[in-house]
Amino acid sequence: MGSNIDALTTVFTEFYYWVTVVFMFLIHVGFCMYEVGASRRRNHMHTLMKNTMLIPLVTITFFFFGWWIYWAFPNGPFITGGLEDGSANAAWSPTMATNLGDRITGVFWAAFLLFSWTAASIVSGSVIERIRSTAFWIHAVLIGSVFWIIDAAWGWHFGGWMVKLLGYHDAYASGVIHAIAGGYALGVLVVLGPRLGKFAADGTPRDIPPHNPWLVTIGLFLIYTGFWGFYAACNVPIISPEVIDGQITGVTWTATNIYLAPTTLGAITFNFLMSLSGGLLVAYIISKGDAFWTYSGGLAGIITASAGNDLYHPIQAMFIAGIGTYCAYKLHYWVERKFKIDDAVGAVAVHGYAGFIGVCIAGFMLWGQPSSPYEGYAAINPLGQFLGAVIMFGVLGFLPAFIVSKIMASMDMLRIPAKAELQGLDHHSELAYQAAIDDVQAAERELADKQA
Amino acid sequence: MSTNGMSSWAVDLKDVGAIYPFQGTEVILVILGLAFWIGFHVLQARVEASELADAERDFNAEHSTKNIDRY
Numbered sequence: 008m009g010s011n012i013d014a015l016t017t018v019f020t021e022f023y024y025w026v027t028v029v030f031m032f033l034i035h036v037g038f039c040m041y042e043v044g045a046s047r048r049r050n051h052m053h054t055l056m057k058n059t060m061l062i063p064l065v066t067i068t069f070f071f072f073g074w075w076i077y078w079a080f081p082n083g084p085f086i087t088g089g090l091e092d093g094s095a096n097a098a099w100s101p102t103m104a105t106n107l108g109d110r111i112t113g114v115f116w117a118a119f120l121l122f123s124w125t126a127a128s129i130v131s132g133s134v135i136e137r138i139r140s141t142a143f144w145i146h147a148v149l150i151g152s153v154f155w156i157i158d159a160a161w162g163w164h165f166g167g168w169m170v171k172l173l174g175y176h177d178a179y180a181s182g183v184i185h186a187i188a189g190g191y192a193l194g195v196l197v198v199l200g201p202r203l204g205k206f207a208a209d210g211t212p213r214d215i216p217p218h219n220p221w222l223v224t225i226g227l228f229l230i231y232t233g234f235w236g237f238y239a240a241c242n243v244p245i246i247s248p249e250v251i252d253g254q255i256t257g258v259t260w261t262a263t264n265i266y267l268a269p270t271t272l273g274a275i276t277f278n279f280l281m282s283l284s285g286g287l288l289v290a291y292i293i294s295k296g297d298a299f300w301t302y303s304g305g306l307a308g309i310i311t312a313s314a315g316n317d318l319y320h321p322i323q324a325m326f327i328a329g330i331g332t333y334c335a336y337k338l339h340y341w342v343e344r345k346f347k348i349d350d351a352v353g354a355v356a357v358h359g360y361a362g363f364i365g366v367c368i369a370g371f372m373l374w375g376q377p378s379s380p381y382e383g384y385a386a387i388n389p390l391g392q393f394l395g396a397v398i399m400f401g402v403l404g405f406l407p408a409f410i411v412s413k414i415m416a417s418m419d420m421l422r423i424p425a426k427a428e429l430q431g432l433d434h435h436s437e438l439a440y441q442a443a444i445d446d447v448q449a450a451e452r453e454l455a456d457k458q459a
Numbered sequence: 460m461s462t463n464g465m466s467s468w469a470v471d472l473k474d475v476g477a478i479y480p481f482q483g484t485e486v487i488l489v490i491l492g493l494a495f496w497i498g499f500h501v502l503q504a505r506v507e508a509s510e511l512a513d514a515e516r517d518f519n520a521e522h523s524t525k526n527i528d529r530y
Contacts, residue, residue, distance in 0.1 A: 248472070254468060254469050255468050255469065255470065255471075255472060256469060256470060256471045257470075257471030257472055257473055257474075259471065259472035259473045261472055268468055269468065269472060269475075269478075270478075285495075288495070288499050291499075291503065292499065292502045292503065292506065295506050295510075296503075296506060296507075296510075318463065318478060318479060318480065319479055319480070320479035320480070320481075320485070320488060322488040322489065322491070322492045323479065323480070323481075323488065325492065325495070326491070326492075326495070329495070372462060372480050372481075373462055373463075373480060374461070374462050375460050375461030375462055375466065376461045376462060376463055376465055376466075376480070377461075377465060377466060377467055377468050379468075380468035380469070382469070386461065386466070
């Protein structure tokens, strides 16, 4: 830090990302409440622990190799030099530790890590009540510390090949987090199969209502709250033109998106709230006031508009959110009927379809705008966005999940046995719980009798 | 050609104002937005009226007593 202004900028940036991380923790609290609320009583603790344990697993693997992937692979399939650039962010690098010469890596790593938890947690909800924790936790590491961070290196990095060649623009991660996680969830679900009783003999889907709609909706409310932190974390809060390699002229400092292109916190505040509202309003009408889908629709609305929420007008964001929410809702039920997919919480729709659609819409809305402040990058365009959405949802999401799930299924480590599913995954822990209660009650009664 | 008039960020930011796409359509957007808002009230009123009509049709004194007792 050469001067006081440099020091202030660095410490402000450090604190800024730190605060976003704390906010984003609420996303995971919300996901846990949401999943437990959606599961039936006999599966509560298993559902909770399945989601909770992805935190340490994704955290340590993201430290060991996930963060390095982000910096090593921006050149994607055409690797030239990225591997060397990644060395400063390898687990053994001195900057990945207590270091007075680098105050930003730790908080920036943590912000990305919280995105990783979110990607894994999106998959977690869709597979509740029948996946083995063994299988899910391997999937969590793969989506959280490998596949999403590859897509971030490709399409959510100022030097990513998708940004350079396709003009890919996805400022708040419609595709980079949501489409890939939705696609990944779908890849697992196709192999995993539906919960027992989900479909009647003639294939008609049955509704399996959440055991506690109140908990589900409060969980979604907390996810909204954490989403604020996510939006802020996707920005660089303050940067001078010379730091962006002199592409922007003049001396005006600015906030930027992840591609180092200018935006403002005001813009994303407008657009976050207007897209939330567009999603809520449309979802309320199409679901006839169903609380689960109305809340999910708010989320789908933000997710749809996220790709371009650094640049949209707030009313545009509201309409885009409404369109995405409508399509996601309709697609959820169409896919459920047509392909017998049991997505327990609608995650494929809310994250996957809404994210995919959002990336594509941004291609039209932002057509011709610069994808980056650097020279020689492709401009934002519909074809580049469509290809980007396919890469996110299909190539890095659905495909690896399907292949890995097939391997797991062949080894009989994907799905729990039918008897365990019917009896409930908490059966043994509930027996132990009851035995402990019986034991202590008996002991206390004996003591009470002696007192008498 | 670009939807917000920017084709490069190699500019001095002090000279840049609005950067949202399709500038000049703000009034139309507001009119459409107002129509969307009014449309919500119209559709929501229909949905609620239908639900309440169903509730009236399905009235069951025993269920009502149970619900009152449940508080």
